[in-house]
Amino acid sequence: KSHHYGLMLAGAQVVYLDAYPLDRYGMYGAVPVKEIKRKLLELRRAGLLDRVKMLMLTNCTFDGIVYNPTRVMEECLALKPDLAFLWDEAWFAFARFHPVYRRRTAMAAARTLTENLRGQELADRYARQQQELGDDPDDDTLLDHRLVPDPAKARIRVYATQSTHKTLTSLRQGSMIHVFDQDFSHRTAETFREAYMTHTSTSPNYQILASLDLGRRQAALEGFELVQKQLEQAGVLRDAIDQHPVLSRYLRFLTTPDLIPGEFRASGVEQPLRTGLARMSEAWEDDEFVLDPTRATLHIGLTGIDGDTFKHEHLMDRYGVQVNKSTRNTLLFMTNIGTTRSAVAYLIEVLLKIVEELEDRKDQLGPPALRRQDADAARDTVVALPDFSSFHPAFRPGGRTPEGDIRRAFYLAYDETQCEYLSADEVTEAMTGGRAVVSATFVTPYPPGFPVLVPGQVVNDAVLDYMRALDTREIHGYRPQTGYRVFTEQALKEQQTLLESGNNPWAPA
Incomplete structure (x- = not known):
């Protein structure tokens, strides 16, 4: 952000x-x-x-x-x-x-x-x-x-x-x-x-x-030892989940092939994290992208619990476990130079308690309900992630090329008369009628904390679909009760006229 x-x-x-x-x-x-x-x-x-x-x-x-x-x-x-x-x-x-x-x-x-x-x-x-x-x-x-x-x-x-x-x-x-x-x-x-x-x-x-x-001195004197321990604890965490007879039925850590398509892995090493330091070093030498072993993304889709609920209601509220990031079906855990074996053991204990509760609830269901729950849990809800749409021509000084003037759009939005609020349905209706709907603010869901919309960007169906599917509790720049803050049609016309005439008041001096 x-x-x-x-x-x-x-x-x-x-x-x-x-x-x-x-x-x-x-x-x-x-x-x-x-x-x-x-x-x-x-x-x-x-x-x-x-x-x-x-x-x-x-x-x-x-x-x-x-x-x-x-x-x-x-x-x-x-x-x-x-x-x-x-x-x-x-x-x-x-x-x-x-x-x-x-x-x-x-x-x-x-x-x-x-x-x-x-x-x-x-x-x-x-x-x-x-x-x-x-x-x-x-x-x-x-x-x-x-x-x-x-x-x-x-x-x-x-x-x-x-x-x-x-x-x-x-x-x-x-x-x-x-x-x-x-x-x-x-x-x-x-x-x-x-x-x-x-x-x-x-x-x-x-x-x-x-x-x-002090931190620089610590890293200079014992940095390698600390980072190596950090790597080892990440391996312990992965092994504990993957090899546990109960946890592995519901949880699994995403691997390099899950997160990096084969076209970006010239080394051909499928599991550099599992094949020793030499093979990991080979992948890190040759591949366009590699996966940091200390980031452990846990897939929780088979639990039937969404990531936000798992993070807040189970891990944080009940057990005091802080999670770095969640998506609809994943949780991100990160080891660091201060991670201890006891911290990893506690996390495993907590996850096992949650999974055992799931097992107990399943035992109380009849066969039809059990089959229905298992089918729902096994089906990942896939929502297409939106690419950047485009800047509106009123904020594209080059015209033919994709660059946009965020500053001009940002400060134009300070004038309330240039903006209005539209609900998601109203945005869809306006786009269906041929109107270009343009964001007047940054719209930033947390997590992951990067903007889905920036000032001057055209709203499209992909963005709206993604926003509707989000289950995060915190979205900066968007209020459900008022909707999206967008520029009025008249404001866009005036700005485009100024841009085309060369009398752009927002141009750098």
């Missing part, structure tokens, strides 16, 4: 990227490098590639999908040599301290890529690429070819944000920004520091800063 507000405050014109969906489990995967290249090539065809400044991706995702940052940056720099990268590693700060994880971090990838650009091997690969592709390859060729950048032109400009307090040791809100930017000192340093001081102050935060120093 913070990314979207940051982009709004910066006045950035945003091009959203589509991650591959995992509809059966109600979650998104990650953005394939082919999708990123497709968008860059689309902007290049429109003559706008020079305006592309930064690529922002989350590594690893909340559900544990980890990118191959070296490959992503190599292929993007082959198309735009001065592109900057911002990797959100909020839940990945611990990865630096394990040799298998480390290669998939932004800072390690930046260093590796810098060294590669200075070496002969990459220069030879680039020369072969030029010979194979020729001077003017078409877009399809570029999409299907694994690209390498021109060593003479590429600049490594990489930033990573890490919430240290989430996976290492610090007081709440203790976070770090890591910088590996070859152009930082002469191009970015002053504006970076000015922006930083605009949004924070050291005066009230000395305790947090001191805790970050």
Whole structure:
């Protein structure tokens, strides 16, 4: 959510990227490098590639999908040599301290890529690429070819944000920004520091800063040992569920093939988490995406209990077990450097109590009701996850290309006369009548905490279907009693006229 507000405050014109969906489990995967290249090539065809400044991706995702940052940056720099990268590693700060994880971090990838650009091997690969592709390859060729950048032109400009307090040791809100930017000192340093001081102050935060120093020292001295224990506890948790005669009838942890389609796993290793460190290392070296072993997504569909109810009414309210995230049929558990064997044992004990209660209730049902319940539990309710629809033309300065001006839409919505509220049924009715319904706010369900709608985005049937199927209790930017806050038709007409006339009051000075 913070990314979207940051982009709004910066006045950035945003091009959203589509991650591959995992509809059966109600979650998104990650953005394939082919999708990123497709968008860059689309902007290049429109003559706008020079305006592309930064690529922002989350590594690893909340559900544990980890990118191959070296490959992503190599292929993007082959198309735009001065592109900057911002990797959100909020839940990945611990990865630096394990040799298998480390290669998939932004800072390690930046260093590796810098060294590669200075070496002969990459220069030879680039020369072969030029010979194979020729001077003017078409877009399809570029999409299907694994690209390498021109060593003479590429600049490594990489930033990573890490919430240290989430996976290492610090007081709440203790976070770090890591910088590996070859152009930082002469191009970015002053504006970076000015922006930083605009949004924070050291005066009230000395305790947090001191805790970050302590956490950094702890990680430097014993980080590998702590992360290795974290990995081991995740393995213990998985084994305890999978091998338990009762729990395994209702619960199972999702595996790499469940969460990462085969097209993104060049190594062909089906279960890198189960085949030892060497095979895991092979997958982490070659595959486009890998699964972080410390994220354990538990499929609960066979219990017949939805994720929100399981999370709140059973785990949290009854047993005090805090769950990181839920979907309609999954729960996400995460081990960290503080996870103990007793904590894992307690979780297993709690899950067993819940399952035994289910067994007791089933014993009281007659055969017809039992068959009906089992059939209902076995059938996962699949709701298609919506891709980003589009920005309305009133908020698309480029017109022909997909970027949108979130800032203009966000501040236009401050004027109440430009907005109205429509229920979901009224939105459907308006769309059926040919009206473009455009969100005036961010609409963000928790969990997972990312916007389904952003200011200026066109509402479509896929978004409405997804929102109707949600069973989360907290949705920022949407109130059932009033409905969706959208722009009036007149407001959109006026904004589009201003945009087309060149008298856009929201344009950057």
